[in-house]
Every structure is written in C-alpha cells, then in structure tokens.
Amino acid sequence: MYRIIEKKKLTPESVFLRVEAPRIARRRRAGQFVILRIDETGERFPLTIVDSDPEEGTITLVAQEVGTSTKKLGRLKEGDSILDVTGPLGHPTEAENWGRVACLAGGIGVAEVLPVVKEIRAAGNFTQAIIGARNQDLVILEDELREAANELYITTDDGSYGRHGLVTEVLHDLINDGAIPDRVYAIGPLPMMRAVADLTRPYDIPTIVSLNALMVDGTGMCGSCRVTVGGETKFTCVDGPDFDGHQVDFEELGKRQKIYIPQEKCSLERFELSASGANVKE
Amino acid sequence: MAEQRPEERIHNSNEVPYGFTPEQAQLEAERCLQCKNAPCMKGCPVEVDIPAFIQLIKEGDFSGAARKLKETNSLPAVCGRVCPQEDQCEEVCVLGIKGDPVAIGTLERFAADWEMEHPADSSSSLPAQEKAKVAVIGAGPAGLTAAADLARFGYRVTIFEALHQPGGVLSYGIPEFRLPKKIVNLEVKNVTNMGVDLQLNQVAGSTITIDELFQDGFRAIFIGTGAGLPRFMGIPGENLNGVYSANEYLTRVNLMKAYLFPEYDTPVIMGKKVCVIGGGNVAMDSARTALRLGAEEVTIVYRRTRKEAPARAEEIHHAGEEGVIFKFLTLPIRYLEDDAGWVIGMEALEMELGEPDESGRRRPLPIEGSEFMIDCDLVVVAIGNSPNPLLPRATPGLKLGWKGIIETDHETGRTSLPGIFAGGDIATGAATVIEAMGAGKRAARGIDNYLMSKSE
Numbered sequence: 001m002y003r004i005i006e007k008k009k010l011t012p013e014s015v016f017l018r019v020e021a022p023r024i025a026r027r028r029r030a031g032q033f034v035i036l037r038i039d040e041t042g043e044r045f046p047l048t049i050v051d052s053d054p055e056e057g058t059i060t061l062v063a064q065e066v067g068t069s070t071k072k073l074g075r076l077k078e079g080d081s082i083l084d085v086t087g088p089l090g091h092p093t094e095a096e097n098w099g100r101v102a103c104l105a106g107g108i109g110v111a112e113v114l115p116v117v118k119e120i121r122a123a124g125n126f127t128q129a130i131i132g133a134r135n136q137d138l139v140i141l142e143d144e145l146r147e148a149a150n151e152l153y154i155t156t157d158d159g160s161y162g163r164h165g166l167v168t169e170v171l172h173d174l175i176n177d178g179a180i181p182d183r184v185y186a187i188g189p190l191p192m193m194r195a196v197a198d199l200t201r202p203y204d205i206p207t208i209v210s211l212n213a214l215m216v217d218g219t220g221m222c223g224s225c226r227v228t229v230g231g232e233t234k235f236t237c238v239d240g241p242d243f244d245g246h247q248v249d250f251e252e253l254g255k256r257q258k259i260y261i262p263q264e265k266c267s268l269e270r271f272e273l274s275a276s277g278a279n280v281k282e
Numbered sequence: 283m284a285e286q287r288p289e290e291r292i293h294n295s296n297e298v299p300y301g302f303t304p305e306q307a308q309l310e311a312e313r314c315l316q317c318k319n320a321p322c323m324k325g326c327p328v329e330v331d332i333p334a335f336i337q338l339i340k341e342g343d344f345s346g347a348a349r350k351l352k353e354t355n356s357l358p359a360v361c362g363r364v365c366p367q368e369d370q371c372e373e374v375c376v377l378g379i380k381g382d383p384v385a386i387g388t389l390e391r392f393a394a395d396w397e398m399e400h401p402a403d404s405s406s407s408l409p410a411q412e413k414a415k416v417a418v419i420g421a422g423p424a425g426l427t428a429a430a431d432l433a434r435f436g437y438r439v440t441i442f443e444a445l446h447q448p449g450g451v452l453s454y455g456i457p458e459f460r461l462p463k464k465i466v467n468l469e470v471k472n473v474t475n476m477g478v479d480l481q482l483n484q485v486a487g488s489t490i491t492i493d494e495l496f497q498d499g500f501r502a503i504f505i506g507t508g509a510g511l512p513r514f515m516g517i518p519g520e521n522l523n524g525v526y527s528a529n530e531y532l533t534r535v536n537l538m539k540a541y542l543f544p545e546y547d548t549p550v551i552m553g554k555k556v557c558v559i560g561g562g563n564v565a566m567d568s569a570r571t572a573l574r575l576g577a578e579e580v581t582i583v584y585r586r587t588r589k590e591a592p593a594r595a596e597e598i599h600h601a602g603e604e605g606v607i608f609k610f611l612t613l614p615i616r617y618l619e620d621d622a623g624w625v626i627g628m629e630a631l632e633m634e635l636g637e638p639d640e641s642g643r644r645r646p647l648p649i650e651g652s653e654f655m656i657d658c659d660l661v662v663v664a665i666g667n668s669p670n671p672l673l674p675r676a677t678p679g680l681k682l683g684w685k686g687i688i689e690t691d692h693e694t695g696r697t698s699l700p701g702i703f704a705g706g707d708i709a710t711g712a713a714t715v716i717e718a719m720g721a722g723k724r725a726a727r728g729i730d731n732y733l734m735s736k737s738e
C-alpha cells in the first residue's frame with residue numbers, strides 16, 4: 001500500500017499528491033512515470049513522476065481529474081492509501097548540453113514538464129519554459145516553473161492571464177526573432193504536441209514529444225500503448241514515452257486515444273452516481 | 283469426464299470439465315497397473331511419483347495423495363488443469379498402448395482440489411529458513427517453483443513481481459473457464475505460507491536492479507520473467523482500433539476483469555465478428571473468451587492446418603464444440619479501416635503446404651492471386667510472444683541468445699553472470715507451465731549447489 005502523505009487541490013480539476021513509495025523515489029529520473037491502481041476494481045493507469053524526495057521516500061504526482069480513475073484519485077484523502085503504484089517506468093528524458101532548449105507544456109503537461117525542465121537545465125542548457133492553460137484559474141505550478149526555468153512564458157486561451165493565445169505562438173515569435181532554440185521538448189494534449197512538431201519541422205529543430213498513449217501494464221507486455229514512429233511500431237511504455245516529434249504518427253495516436261470513449265463515459269456516470277449516492281447517505 | 287454443455291458454458295466463465303467425484307477418482311485409480319518402471323514418470327518434467335499418488339487415491343487417502351504430489355510439484359491443481367498430459371505422462375502410460383491411458387491429469391486435479399477443500403490442520407513441517415537470502419524475479423510458474431524449493435532447502439526467499447498479482451500467465455493469460463483464479467491464488471498462498479516473501483509491483487531492472495539486490499545481501503538471483511512481449515505480424519493496419527494482441531485482450535479480461543465492466547473499471551472491446559490470428563493455446567483461449575463476451579461469430583485464422591496447430595487437441599476440440607469457426611491455410615496480409623480508424627475487415631491469402639521447415643512442420647506457402655476479404659470488427663493477434671527484454675536490457679553482461687532469451691545451462695539454470703540463474707519462458711521462449719516449473723526446480727538445486735560450494 002502506498003500512503004498519501006500530502007494532498008492539495010491545484011485547481012478545481014487537478015490534484016497534487018505526495019505518496020510514499022521509497023524504492024521508486026530512490027530510482028526515478030525525469031520523464032519517467034508510474035502505473036497506479038487505486039482500488040480492487042480499479043484500472044491500471046499512468047501518471048508522470050513530477051518530483052521525488054529519496055530521503056523521505058516520497059514521489060509527487062499531479063493529476064487532472066478527467067475520468068473515473070483520476071476522479072477516484074482526487075477523492076482520496078491524506079492518510080489514505082493507493083493500492084498499487086509501480087515504477088519508475090519508461091526511459092528517462094535525455095539531457096545533454098545542447099545550448100538553448102524550449103520546453104512547451106499545455107494543460108496537465110505543465111506538471112509533467114517540471115522535472116524535465118530541471119533536468120535539462122542541470123545539464124547546462126538555457127531553458128525557456130512556455131506553458132499554457134485555458135484560463136488564469138487553471139494555471140498551475142507557476143512559482144515552481146519560474147524557479148526551475150531560466151525564462152518562463154505563460155499563455156491563456158482566453159487572455160485572462162499572461163499572453164492571449166497558444167504556446168506555439170510564443171515559440172513562433174522566438175523563432176521569428178532569431179532566437180531559434182537548439183532543441184524543443186513538448187508535452188500536453190496531442191493537438192498541441194502535433195502543432196509544435198509541425199512548427200519546428202521546417203527549421204529542423206530536434207523536437208521531442210512525450211506521448212500519452214493508453215496503457216495497461218506499462219512494462220511492454222500488452223501492446224496497448226503502441227504508436228507508429230518513423231514507420232515502425234513502438235511501445236510507448238518501454239520504448240518511450242519520449243519520441244522524435246517529427247516521426248510520430250499523430251493521426252493514428254489520436255484515433256487510438258478514442259477507443260474507449262463510450263466505456264469511459266459509462267464508467268464515469270456510474271462512478272459519479274455512486275459517489276453522489278454516498279454523499280446523500282452521509 | 284463430465285463437462286458443462288457447450289451451449290451453456292459460452293454464457294458463463296465457469297470451468298468446462300467438472301472433475302472427478304471421489305467415487306470416479308477411485309474407480310479411475312483402480313485402472314493403474316502400478317508399473318514397476320513407471321514410464322509415466324519419465325514423461326513428467328518434474329518427476330511426480332505418479333503410481334504412488336494414484337495408489338493413495340485408490341486407498342481413499344486423498345490428502346496423502348495431494349501431499350505426495352506436492353513433494354515434487356508445488357502447483358498440482360494448476361498442472362492438473364493446464365498440462366498437456368497427452369504429450370507427457372499420459373502419452374507414455376502403458377494402458378495407452380491398447381486403450382485409454384489412466385487419466386493422470388484429472389486425478390492430479392482431483393487430489394489437489396480435494397486438499398484445497400479439506401485443508402489439513404498443519405501441513406508438513408518446514409526446515410527453519412536460516413540459510414542465505416535468495417531473490418526470485420517473476421511470480422510465474424518458474425519463479426514460484428524455484429521459490430518453493432529454495433524455501434524447502436532452508437533459504438530465505440523474496441519474490442519480486444512486476445504486476446499487482448502473482449501467477450504470471452496463470453493470472454493474466456489463461457482464462458477463468460480453464461483455470462479459475464481462486465485456484466491460482468490458493469496455490470500461490472501455499473508458496474507464501476512456506477515463508478516466501480512475495481513483493482508485488484516490483485519491476486526488476488527498474489524499481490530495483492540486479493546490482494542493488496546483491497548489495498541488499500541477496501546471495502543468488504533466479505530470473506523467471508517469462509515471454510511476455512507480444513509479437514505482431516508487421517502488416518498494414520495492425521495498429522487500428524479494434525486490433526489487440528492476445529496478451530492485451532486476455533490481460534484486460536483476466537487480470538483486470540473487464541468481463542465485469544463497468545463494475546470493474548477496465549474496459550474491453552466486445553466484438554460481434556471476431557477473428558483470432560494463430561493456432562496455439564493462446565489463440566484458442568482468445569477465441570473462447572470472445573464467445574463468452576458475447577461475440578456472434580468467432581473465427582480462428584491460421585496459416586497451416588489443424589494438424590500443425592500447436593494448441594492442445596483438447597482446446598481445439600472445446601473451441602470447435604463451442605462454435606468457433608476454423609479458417610485454416612489462411613494468412614492475413616492487411617487490415618481495412620473505417621473513417622474513425624476502426625478495423626472492419628482483413629484481406630487474406632489462401633495458403634498451401636510445401637516442404638517441411640526447421641520446425642519439422644510443412645511450410646505454408648501463399649497461393650498467388652488467392653486474395654480474399656473477411657469481415658470482422660475485432661481482431662486478436664495470437665502469433666506468439668517473445669522474452670520480455672526489460673530486465674536483460676538493464677543487466678549488462680547477461681548473455682542472450684536467439685530472440686533475446688537468456689542463455690542458461692539446462693541442468694543448473696546458470697547464466698553467464700555469477701550468482702544469476704534463470705529458467706522458464708525467459709530461457710526457452712514460450713513453452714509450457716510444467717517445463718517452466720521443471721526449470722525452476724533445476725535452478726533451485728543449481729542455486730543450492732552454488733551457495734553450498736561458496737560457503738565451503
């Protein structure tokens with residue numbers, strides 16, 4: 001059992017957790033993830049390890065509450081335990097001294113990019129974090145990123161905070177101003193990662209994307225997470241999650257992410273019904 | 283043996299054969315000739331004392347029979363169900379020359395089940411476990427067997443298992459209707475009751491490395507990580523929605539209990555017209571699972587014929603009885619999709635058999651111009667699994683062979699690295715439960731000899 005020792009809401013729809021997992025805390029590196037199973041009837045699902053404290057034996061997770069599993073997670077309290085946490089899984093993010101690296105993140109990807117920015121900066125790079133949210137209330141981990149990156153740019157879709165627009169527009173301007181990054185890292189919703197890859201392709205800027213394929217085991221055993229990269233089938237969990245963004249078949253991945261939409265809806269309705277039923281009883 | 287009728291059983295996940303009643307078991311045991319040279323035992327990879335346990339059943343000492351089985355076989359209730367006895371002990375049984383061999387597998391299942399339902403107050407006493415610490419990686423049949431034997435020898439054993447459930451393929455692969463998970467859990471419990479420490483969610487090579495294990499004081503390591511990497515054919519459309527590897531399909535259903543969705547959170551696509559590619563046990567299990575999930579039509583697509591199919595005869599027979607359609611001499615060459623990326627069918631080629639290949643089976647050859655279409659809305663690719671590369675990749679110096687198997691000495695399980703032993707599917711490629719157990723047993727002896735010689 002993996003005990004939650006700290007929990008806080010970052011926004012109405014995302015949650016920050018510190019969880020006891022000493023072995024994982026000791027071994028994890030930036031870009032790696034864990035697979036969780038909340039309870040006996042739960043599914044196995046992946047979350048990025050945002051941070052860890054090897055001394056204390058804890059890892060930090062940040063989840064956007066989008067469906068049954070993440071909402072179940074969001075309902076747990078400090079002192080509660082998660083039934084299963086497995087990891088660290090996936091290859092760590094590569095970090096060499098390339099010079100100037102732009103790290104773009106959207107939505108919950110902002111939490112996932114934090115360890116990557118730290119790692120890439122520690123390798124000697126000048127790091128520009130460019131993060132986006134739908135509106136000001138959904139901007140998360142701003143202070144942490146401001147400290148981690150050399151420069152921080154914030155955008156919101158509605159202009160309520162930072163620059164009005166998309167993270168790709170910031171990157172576009174940087175490139176136009178002649179400040180072409182030596183490398184780009186992008187993590188977030190598929191359309192965003194795809195847009196970043198499309199933007200950097202003409203300039204031949206090496207662009208790494210961290211893919212969020214649907215997973216089951218996370219150890220290379222099922223193939224649920226397969227993606228096509230450079231015409232070859234890869235398993236995101238063991239070959240990734242980081243891949244060359246210019247080689248990824250985003251179209252296929254986008255379709256694969258939609259496989260279970262009717263079931264996800266059914267599951268969530270059932271969960272919310274039982275959860276609200278429990279509230280009535282209280 | 284009595285079985286659930288096909289029309290009924292495709293609507294539930296209960297076991298198909300009912301097993302013997304005590305009367306039936308004793309009657310069957312009477313048939314055994316108690317051969318002095320017991321050819322049946324030589325057909326058994328773990329050398330179960332077959333005449334002795336059958337004699338005890340005959341005498342009505344059922345728990346004695348179970349104890350006799352467990353002297354050499356830590357998982358008799360599993361083996362009684364899934365071993366290919368027709369190729370092993372029963373194949374060489376003397377009675378089989380003229381008529382039916384003794385139903386050794388069914389008797390084994392009977393004794394083991396009887397023991398589970400009537401647990402003895404305190405089973406055999408164990409030696410104190412005060413010898414060295416030994417780590418076992420993977421809680422499949424190979425790892426569980428090695429762990430049980432090492433505990434018996436007096437070693438302090440810890441099993442590290444990557445998944446949240448022990449059992450390996452027994453838990454995630456073989457379906458409930460062939461091997462109830464209750465049975466697997468009870469047999470695993472017998473192993474942990476021997477003092478073996480089972481740690482789940484531990485991915486060796488990642489959560490913990492081989493070096494760390496040695497640093498933590500483990501004096502020897504057994505690797506039994508299986509052949510868990512699903513193979514695909516590499517044909518166009520294999521990543522379409524609605525194309526599963528058998529591993530994913532069976533894992534969703536068995537390990538994650540997707541057949542109970544939405545009570546359980548893991549979903550699985552329930553196809554109406556399902557095609558399963560392959561001719562082994564895994565293909566039969568997938569096809570029969572699809573029927574139980576409500577498919578209207580399930581077709582096995584296999585490039586050779588029934589005769590070459592590696593599945594157990596019993597499984598092909600059961601699948602046929604249940605209404606699975608067989609399309610032999612057929613090779614898929616690409617999958618077709620609709621606008622949303624879902625599979626709607628496949629293009630296939632007809633095959634004919636040519637000269638024997640390296641496996642001794644006649645090689646299937648495509649017939650030119652024989653392309654045709656098969657409609658389907660779900661495909662399960664069951665063309666085999668390769669050794670899981672995760673741990674070997676993380677362990678420099680470990681010598682690998684054909685298709686990434688770990689090279690071992692057959693008798694001792696020794697690998698190219700000192701103190702590291704391996705066995706089961708990771709060392710042979712996908713094989714059988716009992717062969718994995720045999721390898722676990724030999725490696726336990728190998729480890730014992732290695733540690734004894736070191737302490738001298």
Ligand SMILES: Cc1cc2nc3c(=O)[nH]c(=O)nc-3n(C[C@H](O)[C@H](O)[C@H](O)COP(=O)(O)OP(=O)(O)OC[C@H]3O[C@@H](n4cnc5c(N)ncnc54)[C@H](O)[C@@H]3O)c2cc1C
Pocket residue numbers: 033045046047048049062063064065066067068069070071108111112211212213214215241257258261264265268
């Ligand atoms: C390597 C990896 C790391 C991840 N790290 C994080 C993280 O740190 N924080 C976080 O909040 N999420 C992360 N995700 C995504 C997370 O795993 C999914 O959001 C989660 O599984 C959804 O489960 P659910 O039952 O709550 O929602 P579901 O009911 O399964 O899905 C609800 C909605 O979310 C969409 N969705 C589901 N899974 C994914 C996915 N993998 N990618 C994109 N959309 C998805 C569905 O299409 C659906 O519309 C990561 C995914 C991967 C593969």
Ligand SMILES: Cc1cc2nc3c(=O)[nH]c(=O)nc-3n(C[C@H](O)[C@H](O)[C@H](O)COP(=O)(O)OP(=O)(O)OC[C@H]3O[C@@H](n4cnc5c(N)ncnc54)[C@H](O)[C@@H]3O)c2cc1C
Pocket residue numbers: 364365366419420421422423424425442443444445448449450451452455456457484485486487506507508509510532563564567670672673705706707708712713714715716718
């Ligand atoms: C669907 C199906 C049906 C089958 N039917 C039959 C049958 O009827 N009869 C028969 O005899 N055989 C059958 N087999 C074959 C048989 O199940 C295998 O040969 C046998 O399970 C191999 O045992 P093993 O212990 O070597 O590996 P596995 O059973 O594969 O167990 C390996 C274990 O190691 C774990 N592991 C892997 N990597 C790591 C790691 N890095 N760290 C920690 N743990 C790890 C895995 O999670 C797994 O639990 C079938 C196989 C399948 C897939």
Ligand code: SF4
Pocket residue numbers: 313314315316317320321322323332333374375376377383384386
């Ligand atoms: S070979 Fe057959 S008859 Fe002879 S001992 Fe074995 S089971 Fe009995």
Ligand code: FES
Pocket residue numbers: 214215216217218219220221222223224225226235236237238
């Ligand atoms: S999640 Fe199963 S292989 Fe990647």
